[in-house]
Amino acid sequence: MSKELVNAIAEMREEEALGIAREMVEGGSDPMEVLNAAREAMGIVGQRYEEGTYFLPELILSGVMLNQIAEIVKPVLAGAAEVERHGKVVIGTVEGDIHDIGKDIVVFMLDVNGFDVLDLGIDVPPQKFVEAINDFQPQVVGLSGFLTLAFDAMKDTVEAIKKAGQRDKVKIMIGGGQISEEIRKHTGADAYGKDAVAGVSLVKEWVGAK
Amino acid sequence: MGKEWGELSADEKQEALFQRWLSPKDPEGNDVKFQSPEAEKAFKERIGRIKDAIQMKKQPDRVPVVPLPNMFPAFYSGMSVEDVMYDYDKCYAAWKKFVLDYDPDGHMGCAGPGPGKFYEILDYKLYAWPGHGVSPQHSYQCLEGEYMKADEYDGLIQDPSGFFSNVYLPRVFGALEPFQMLPLLPGILEMYGVAFNFIPYGLPPVQGAFNALMEAGGEALKWVGTVGGFDGEMITLGYPNILAGFTKAPFDSIADTLRGTKGVMLDIYRQPDKLLEAMEAITPLMIKMGVGAAMMNGKPLVFMPLHKGADGFLSDEQFKTFYWPTFRKVMMGLIEEGCVPFPVAEGGYNSRLEVVKDLPKGKVLWMFDQTDMAQAKKTVGKTACISGNVPLDLLSVGTPEQVSDYVKKLIETAGKGGGYILTNGAFFDEIRPENLKAMMEAGREYGAYS
Numbered sequence: 001m002s003k004e005l006v007n008a009i010a011e012m013r014e015e016e017a018l019g020i021a022r023e024m025v026e027g028g029s030d031p032m033e034v035l036n037a038a039r040e041a042m043g044i045v046g047q048r049y050e051e052g053t054y055f056l057p058e059l060i061l062s063g064v065m066l067n068q069i070a071e072i073v074k075p076v077l078a079g080a081a082e083v084e085r086h087g088k089v090v091i092g093t094v095e096g097d098i099h100d101i102g103k104d105i106v107v108f109m110l111d112v113n114g115f116d117v118l119d120l121g122i123d124v125p126p127q128k129f130v131e132a133i134n135d136f137q138p139q140v141v142g143l144s145g146f147l148t149l150a151f152d153a154m155k156d157t158v159e160a161i162k163k164a165g166q167r168d169k170v171k172i173m174i175g176g177g178q179i180s181e182e183i184r185k186h187t188g189a190d191a192y193g194k195d196a197v198a199g200v201s202l203v204k205e206w207v208g209a210k
Numbered sequence: 211m212g213k214e215w216g217e218l219s220a221d222e223k224q225e226a227l228f229q230r231w232l233s234p235k236d237p238e239g240n241d242v243k244f245q246s247p248e249a250e251k252a253f254k255e256r257i258g259r260i261k262d263a264i265q266m267k268k269q270p271d272r273v274p275v276v277p278l279p280n281m282f283p284a285f286y287s288g289m290s291v292e293d294v295m296y297d298y299d300k301c302y303a304a305w306k307k308f309v310l311d312y313d314p315d316g317h318m319g320c321a322g323p324g325p326g327k328f329y330e331i332l333d334y335k336l337y338a339w340p341g342h343g344v345s346p347q348h349s350y351q352c353l354e355g356e357y358m359k360a361d362e363y364d365g366l367i368q369d370p371s372g373f374f375s376n377v378y379l380p381r382v383f384g385a386l387e388p389f390q391m392l393p394l395l396p397g398i399l400e401m402y403g404v405a406f407n408f409i410p411y412g413l414p415p416v417q418g419a420f421n422a423l424m425e426a427g428g429e430a431l432k433w434v435g436t437v438g439g440f441d442g443e444m445i446t447l448g449y450p451n452i453l454a455g456f457t458k459a460p461f462d463s464i465a466d467t468l469r470g471t472k473g474v475m476l477d478i479y480r481q482p483d484k485l486l487e488a489m490e491a492i493t494p495l496m497i498k499m500g501v502g503a504a505m506m507n508g509k510p511l512v513f514m515p516l517h518k519g520a521d522g523f524l525s526d527e528q529f530k531t532f533y534w535p536t537f538r539k540v541m542m543g544l545i546e547e548g549c550v551p552f553p554v555a556e557g558g559y560n561s562r563l564e565v566v567k568d569l570p571k572g573k574v575l576w577m578f579d580q581t582d583m584a585q586a587k588k589t590v591g592k593t594a595c596i597s598g599n600v601p602l603d604l605l606s607v608g609t610p611e612q613v614s615d616y617v618k619k620l621i622e623t624a625g626k627g628g629g630y631i632l633t634n635g636a637f638f639d640e641i642r643p644e645n646l647k648a649m650m651e652a653g654r655e656y657g658a659y660s
Contacts, residue, residue, distance in 0.1 A: 012479055055525045057475040064476065096348045098338060101471055123344075148602050148639050149348055177557060178636065180603040195522065 001029065002037040009041030009065050010048075012058060017041075021069045031073045038069045039112075046112035050197045056101075059108050085116040087207035090132045090170075091142035092120030094153035099146035102176055105196040106142060113200050115207075126153075126160030133166045139207045142199065143189065145176040154187040162188075171206045175199055223548025224573070227454075228261050230508035234445050237438075245446045252448035256315040260452065262628065264550055264595045265572040269628035273621055273657030274315040275650055276452060276597070278577075280322060280637035281349045282646075283308035290347050292340035295326035298436035305440060309449050312650050315631075316452035320440045324350075325433035331426045333384030336467060349639055357381045358468035360477065363484035366468070367491045369394070378468070385422035388415035454549070455503020456513040457496045459537035460489035465518045474518070478532060489536040496536075497543030500551070510550040511575065514540075521558035526565075534565055545573045554598075555579060556636045563589040579635035583624040596624055597631035600649055605634060605641040610648035617652035625657060632657060 001024050008017035024034050045062040048054035089110055093103050100122050110117045118136045120128055129141060141161065143154045154174050161167055172189040175198075184192040193199035218226065232254055234242040244250035255271075262270035284294040287304035294301035305320035329339060336357070337343075339350035357378060358366060366373045372394055380390040393407040410416050441451045458466075464485070465474040477485045500512035518524070519533035541551040554577040559566070563581070567590045577598040578586055586596050599620055604613055617632065624630045632653040 014479065053525070055528065056471070056523050057478040057528060060472050060475040061479050096345060098344070098351045098353070147349065147351070148606055148641070151603075151606055152640075178602045178606075180601070182603045182607050186607040 001027075002033050005034065005037040006041045006044070009038060009062060009069075010044040012061055014061065014065055017065055018068055018072070021072045025072055025076055031077045034069065034073050035077075038066050042066060042112040046109055049109065050200075056105070059105060063108060084114075086114045087140070087203065088116045088118070088136060088138040089140045089142055089203055090118045090120065090129065090136055090138040091144065092124035092129065092132075093122040093144045093146075094150050094157055095123055095125045096153050097145045097147050097150045098122045099144075099176075102146065102196070103142075103144035106144065106175065106193075106199045109196045109200045110203060113204070115203060126157040129157050130160050130164045130166065133161065133164070133170060138170060140203050141170045141172045142203075143172065143174045143187075145174070145179070148178060150176060150179075151183050151186055154183075154189065158188040171202075173199060173202050218548070220546050220548060220570075220573075224265075224510055224545075224550065225548075227504060227508065227510040227548045228257070231450065231510065232257050235508075236442065242442070242445050244448065249446060249448035253445060253450060256448070257450050259315055260450075260631065263631050264575050266593075266595065266629045267572065269659050272659055273625045273653055274631045275653035275657065276314050276316045276631055276633050277312060277646060277650065278318055278633050278637055279308065279639075281639045282641060283320075284323070285640045286311075286643055290340065291323065291349055292326070292346035294320075294323045295340060295350075298325070298433055302436050302440050306443070309444060310447070312646060314449065314650070316450050317444065318453050319437060319451045321437045325429055328426050328429040328433065331422055331429060332386060334382065335384060336382045352466065354466070354470040356470050356473045358464075358473075360469075360473060360481070363481065363488050367484070367487050369396075370492050370495055382467075385426075386419050388413070388419040391416055452509075452511050453513050453552075454507040454509035454511050455500055456515070457500035457503075457540060457544070458514060459516055459519065459533065459540060459553075460492050460496055461519060461533045461537065462515075462517045463492055463496065464488060471518065478524075478528060482532075485532065489532075493536045493539050494543070496540045497547075500540070500544050500549055501547040504544075504547070504549045510548060511552045512544050512549045514551055514553040516553050516555045516559075519562065520555060521561050526561060529562060530565060534562075538566075538568070541569060541574065545570065550575055552577065555581065560585060566590060567593060569593060575631065577633060577635075583620060587624050587626065587630075591624070591629055595629045595631060597633045598635050599624065600632070600634045602634065602636050602638055602641070605638060605645045605649070607642075608645060610644050613645045613648040614652040617649055618656045621653070621656045628659065 001020060005017060005020045008020055021034055025031065042062060045054055045058055049059060091103060091107060093100055107117050107119050118132060120132055133141065143157055145154060158172055173191050173193055174184060174187055174189045175193045179192050181192065191202050193202055236242050244253065259270040259274040262268055263274055281291050283304040284291055287307050289300055289304055294304055301320050301323055309317050326339065336353060337350045338353055340346045340348065344351060365377060376390055376392050380387045391410045391413060393410055398404055398407050444451065465471060469477060504510060504512055519529055524533060544551045550573060552575045556579045559578060559581045563585055571593040574594040576590055576594055576596045578596060579598060583599050590596060600617060604616055621632065
C-alpha cells in the first residue's frame with residue numbers, strides 16, 4: 001500500500017493518493033508508515049524538479065497533498081515523531097520586498113532534502129533575521145529578493161548580522177530574480193544560488209550533508 | 211486610397227498606425243506644433259528607427275536606444291515613489307528630467323507610478339503601495355490571492371464582464387464591495403419586471419459605491435490630464451511615447467489577478483478544462499483591450515508584461531498546452547488589427563524560444579531579460595524584432611566601463627542586421643545614473659549601422 005501511495009503522490013494523482021492514505025489509516029496501518037511514504041514521494045518530486053521534469057504545478061500540488069495527508073493522519077498520530085534533520089536554515093524575503101514564489105520553492109526543496117527550515121516570510125526587517133538566528137541557531141541564512149531594492153536590503157541584513165556578532169556563526173546565501181555574483185559581492189553574502197537547486201547544493205555543502 | 215479600415219490588410223493597418231504615430235495631433239485634432247524644426251525631425255527619425263527595427267524590411271540607421279524604467283526617474287530626481295504617486299506635477303517633472311537628460315529614442319510616458327489618491331479612494335487591495343503596505347521609497351507590489359475562487363470558473367466563462375463587475379471588483383476594491391449586489395444586466399429585457407433590476411441602485415451602500423466610483427473617476431481624469439500633457443510636451447520636444455496600450459496573456463490574467471500562482475498551478479491538475487475554457491473566454495477581451503487602446507492613441511505598440519510562462523514556472527508541455535495557445539491568439543488578434551504586440555519576458559525565456567517564434571515576420575517586438583540573446587536572435591529574432599537584456603545587476607552595482615562593454619557585445623550579437631532595440635532587461639528602480647548614461651552612449655556608438 002505504501003508503495004502505491006508513494007507512486008500516487010509522485011505521479012500527481014491527488015484523489016488516488018488521498019484515498020490510499022485514508023484507507024491505510026482506516027485499515028489500522030501505522031500512521032508513520034503513511035507519513036514516511038508521503039515524505040519519500042516528496043523526495044521524488046524534489047528530485048524531478050532538480051532534473052527539470054517537474055515545475056511549479058507539481059511542487060505546489062505535492063505540497064498540498066502532503067498537508068492533506070498530514071490532516072488525515074493527525075487523529076491517529078500518537079506523538080510528533082520528528083524525522084532526523086541534517087541542519088537548520090533561516091530564510092526570508094528581505095525588507096521592502098513582498099515576493100515569495102522563489103523563496104517558497106527554496107523552502108520546499110530544502111524541506112524535502114531533509115533540512116529544518118524556519119521561514120520568516122516576506123518583507124523581513126534585518127532585526128528579525130538577527131533575532132531568528134539567535135533563537136533558532138541555524139547554520140545557514142537565506143535571503144530572497146525579486147526587486148532591485150532587495151540588493152541594498154540584503155546588504156543591510158548582512159550588516160545587521162555582522163553587527164550582532166553572528167556573522168561567523170552562519171553562512172549566508174542570497175537568491176532571486178536579478179541576483180548575480182556582482183550582487184553577492186555588493187551584499188557581502190557568502191554565495192548566491194541562481195535557482196532553488198543551486199541553493200540546496202550550497203546548504204548541503206556548508207553543513208556537510210550528502 | 212479611401213479604403214475602409216475593415217478592408218485593409220494587416221500590413222496596411224500596421225503601416226497606417228505607424229503613419230498616425232508619425233503625424234501626432236493635439237487634443238483639438240490639429241497637427242502638433244513642434245518646439246523646433248529639429249525636434250520635429252528628431253521625432254520622425256526616432257519613430258522611423260523603431261519602425262525599421264520592428265518591420266525588419268530594412269536596417270535602421272542605428273539601433274534604437276530606449277531605456278525603460280520603473281521608478282528610476284523618481285530616485286534620479288531625488289523624489290520618493292510616494293512623491294510621484296501622490297503629486298502628479300512632481301511625477302511629470304521627474305520623468306521630464308529623465309527624458310531630457312538621457313535623450314532616448316522613445317519613452318513609456320509617466321503613467322507608471324499611477325494616481326495614489328485614486329487607489330486610496332477605491333481602497334485597492336490587489337497591491338501594496340507607499341503608505342499602504344510598503345515604505346515611501348519602494349515601488350508598489352502585487353498582493354496575490356484567490357480573488358476568483360476555484361469553483362467560480364463557470365461564472366467567468368459564461369459572463370466575463372459580469373464576473374468582473376459583480377464579483378472581482380467588489381473583492382479588489384474595498385469601496386466597491388456593494389457591487390456584489392448589482393443585477394445581471396441581460397435580465398433587463400421587457401417592460402414587465404424591468405424595474406426589479408434597478409432596485410440595487412437605490413440601496414444606500416450601492417449608492418455609496420457609485421459615489422466612490424465617481425470620485426475615483428474624477429481623480430483618474432485629473433491624473434490623466436498630467437500624464438497626457440506629459441506625452442504631448444514630449445512630442446513637441448521630439449520624444450515619442452512608444453506605448454499605445456497594454457494587454458496580457460490570458461494565462462497571466464488568470465494567474466496574476468484572479469486565481470493567484472498557487473491557485474492556477476493547482477487548476478492545471480485539478481480542473482485543466484475549466485482553466486483552458488476560461489482563457490478562451492477572455493481571449494477576445496484581451497485582444498479588444500489592446501486594439502482599442504491602439505486605435506484611440508493612434509500608435510501600434512501594445513505592451514504585454516509576461517509573468518508565469520517564464521523558464522522554471524511550467525514544463526515545456528504545460529507551456530504549450532496552457533500558456534502559448536491563447537497568448538498566441540491574443541498576439542495574432544492584435545496583429546490582424548495592425549498592432550505590434552510588445553511582449554516583455556522578464557526572467558528567462560530560453561526554453562520557450564522555439565515555441566514562441568511561430569509568428570508572422572515584422573509584427574512583434576520582444577523584450578528579453580536574462581534570455582540568451584544569441585539564441586534569441588537565431589530563433590525568435592529571425593522573424594521578430596528583439597530588445598532588452600542589459601542586466602539590472604550590472605546597471606545597479608557595475609561600473610560604466612562594464613556596462614559599455616556589455617552593450618558592445620550585446621549589439622554585436624543581437625543587433626546584427628537590424629531587428630534589435632537596445633533596452634534594459636527588466637524595468638529598473640534605483641540604478642547608478644552613470645551606468646544608464648554609459649548604456650545610452652554605448653548604444654548610440656556601437657549601434658550605428660554603416
